[in-house]
Amino acid sequence: MDIVIELPDDPARPAYQRLAEAIRESILGGRFRAGERLPPTRVLAGNLSLARNTVLEAYAQLIAEGYLAARHGSGTFVAPDLPDRAFRAESIAANVARDGQGAPPRLSGFARRLVAGEVPTAIDEETQRPTDFEFRYGTPSFDEFPIDAWRTLTKRVLDYPPKELLGYGPTQGLPQLREALARYLQRSRGVRCDANQVLVVNGSQQALDVGARVLIDPGDVVAIEDPGYRGARAVFQAMGARVMPVPCDNEGIVVDAIPDEARVIYVTPSHQFPTGAVMSASRRLELLARASRTGAVIIEDDYDSEFRYEGRPLAALQGLDEGGRVIYTGTLSKVLLPALRLGYMVAPPSLQPAITGAKWLTDRHVALLYQAVLALFIDEGHFERHLRRMRKVYETRRSTLLTAFAEHFGSRAAITGTESGMHVLVNIQGVSDADSFIETARASGVGIYSARSYYLGSPPAGASFLMGYSSVNEDGIRRGIEILAKVAGTRP
Ligand SMILES: Cc1ncc(COP(=O)(O)O)c(C=O)c1O
Known part of the structure; x- marks a missing residue:
């Protein structure tokens, strides 16, 4: 492996000291990790056009200081007990500090509009931890692939x-x-x-x-x-x-x-x-x-x-x-x-x-x-065989969902978009605060998602949810809706 190490430019100091300093900096800066093997002295000397003795002396110096450890017959290593995390944190902090100096790079008009508007990559739900019964929209059933x-x-x-x-x-x-x-x-x-x-x-x-x-x-x-x-x-x-x-x-x-x-x-x-x-x-x-x-x-x-x-x-x-x-x-x-x-x-x-x-x-x-x-x-x-099979799987999940809603919510849940796809839109009457409903449902193991952000104008009255049913099996659908009903207070 070629290695890039720059020796400090200070002809008054011997080369081995400058090399030792450069390696020490690399260790502290996180470029070498605790326990990592350093290149053999002959290789490093060749890479840097230095005499092999210079490298031997630099390694000996760092061994004496505790940064390196020699293992007989297998080479020279960064000391394994160095607090690796601390050194890397230090180097990240140094980079962040360096980045903080001066004005941030100027963004293009495209990027300014992108970050000012809604960036879907930053949508919270995509980074949320999945719950036990995850009614997230858009996920196919992985088990059936x-x-x-x-x-x-x-x-x-x-x-x-x-x-x-x-x-x-x-x-x-x-x-x-x-x-x-x-x-x-x-x-x-x-x-x-x-x-x-x-x-x-x-x-x-x-x-x-x-x-x-x-x-x-x-x-x-x-x-x-x-x-x-x-x-x-x-x-x-x-x-x-x-x-x-x-x-x-x-x-x-x-x-x-x-x-x-x-x-x-x-x-x-x-x-x-x-x-x-x-x-x-x-x-x-x-x-x-x-x-x-x-x-x-x-x-x-x-x-x-x-x-x-x-x-x-x-x-x-x-x-x-x-x-x-x-x-x-x-x-x-x-x-x-x-x-x-x-x-x-x-x-x-x-x-x-x-x-x-x-x-x-x-x-x-x-x-x-x-x-x-x-x-x-x-x-x-x-492909078409898989489609035929999945149509049946999702159709069963869809009817299970509709039956469970009818059983637990009755007329309090209005469901649209049931003819096709992998999700439905559910409007639940009597839920005054959709966000806290979602939060309580999450805490009880059910992931559901508000439909509000899909509306540019005013969303419909009541609390609307986009419910994907494709990645939850029938038992999960029944149990998930039962839990939701408890959260909504339609069941004791
Ligand atoms: C309506 C609609 N269009 C397009 C996409 C984009 O899908 P993909 O980029 O995964 O093909 C999605 C994904 O959820 C969608 O819901």
Whole structure:
């Protein structure tokens, strides 16, 4: 190992003393840890262009001072009983002090808007410790992930990885994955696309970011659903857009309330986030007609429509679009795992060059090995098999949740958005302080989350909660709701 040690520039002092001082400083500064092995004297002497004797003398000095210890036959080590933590704390404190000197770096307009607004990475709930019965939105059931199939396919890819998986790859994504996704989206979601229009992204959050980059200048109007998805709102705000909240009813976004000057309209038509409303066919046509009249681009976020339990599935809005006005995005986070960071984006051909360019600038492309595994996973039928299975699992969890609410809360709980997805919106009457309700529930082992922050305008009366049920098993759902009922005082 080459080692970087700078000797103090003081020709009046012998080199061994300067070297000893530099090593001592490195130990105190936390660059060497207690017990760590130092380079052999011959190696260090070669690295620093010093005589070996100089290094021997420096080591001997530090051994005498107690900083180093020699172990016969195995080398020289930082003394194991040095209070390692204290030294590192000291070095961190020194760095912080150094950083505190002078003015902080100037932030760009983007960063200023980002930190002034809502930064979803800082959302408290993401950093909270999970409770016993965690009704957090958006987490699939980890236990049901088909790990064996995924492992077999990963091994197959890794056993003989073709060269094209080991270097830089195509920005849009691996051709085999784009083909597989295009076929799946045509077949299951009625998306009209060919593989050339599919861009593989690191989760659909990246699709929102890339879409916003290529469509929005500071000051442009973006219409978003209210209530709506915070991760989208934050992207548009950070980009400097004038974000206009548009109300939603039980057919989705109220098209007449969309401002004519909106350049971009962000919608979740298959399962409005968070209310769960499904956009009616007539509303879809109305929205498309509006966009084509005003020249707006619609971003359709189809984040969880794979899980539909009631009624006929409605095809994606994108499939009805005749004018190339819709960017369609979807994610593997809900149907497989969020940790994979895999999503896709289908854009009209006119936007392809800009979108591909923006994606390249951000991160060149998504990791190729997992793209290859996912392509096999889809092509060999695992994906749709998994979907069929999970639909049943989540449907059972959903009915368990609805039954438990009916049993314990009766008419005090109004539940919406039950037709599809992995969450419902629950409004509980008689809870005067939602925050303390959430806190008491947490203390009793139940994690629930307020829906308030999804509303830009005024939230509905009473206490509303966004309840994900996908990662809690049936027994957990029953026990969790029973505890909630006790907290709410509907049960002794
Ligand atoms: C409505 C909606 N859109 C997009 C996303 C982003 O998902 P991901 O970036 O994991 O694909 C989420 C995640 O929860 C979501 O709820």
